[in-house]
Amino acid sequence: MQFEYCPKCGQHLENIKCGDDDCKICPSCGKIYGSTPFPVVEVLVMNEDNEILLLRQNYISTEKWTVVSGYMTDGETIEEAVSREVREETGQDVIKCQYISSYYFASKQLIMIGFLAYVNKSDFIISDEVDDIRWFKMEEVGAVIAYENNCSGIHFDKCRAYLQVLH
């Protein structure tokens, strides 16, 4: 995140050194802003029948499906962000989750953190951001998931490899 002005109090930021990196500091409130990318969790949700939950969101695609994802909130762990996003977007409760892989989304300065989350299937309660939702068989996912779009595309091939190790 590169800021010119302090998002908290609006002051023009000044340059300082933080270790080997260039950072910015607010002369008014003292908050330091590094060039750290903004963290986003992407979650492949799996149920007790080994089915995969995918969403469709019109702003990403009207045809392809995607995984649960969302920005991390200040004050929470990555695991808490995973559980919160899954609950908010689908109504499912995460029993446990495990890190899979990450990638850097350069054009938006986001670090995408991929997780696998286990749930016991329950009724969907979807958020306003979700236009459709359903469970897919593992072998169906590769054909329907959106890889190449602006804000989606968990490394499904890595997930699949990972799941094969588990089973």
Ligand SMILES: [Zn+2]
């Ligand atoms: Zn400030």
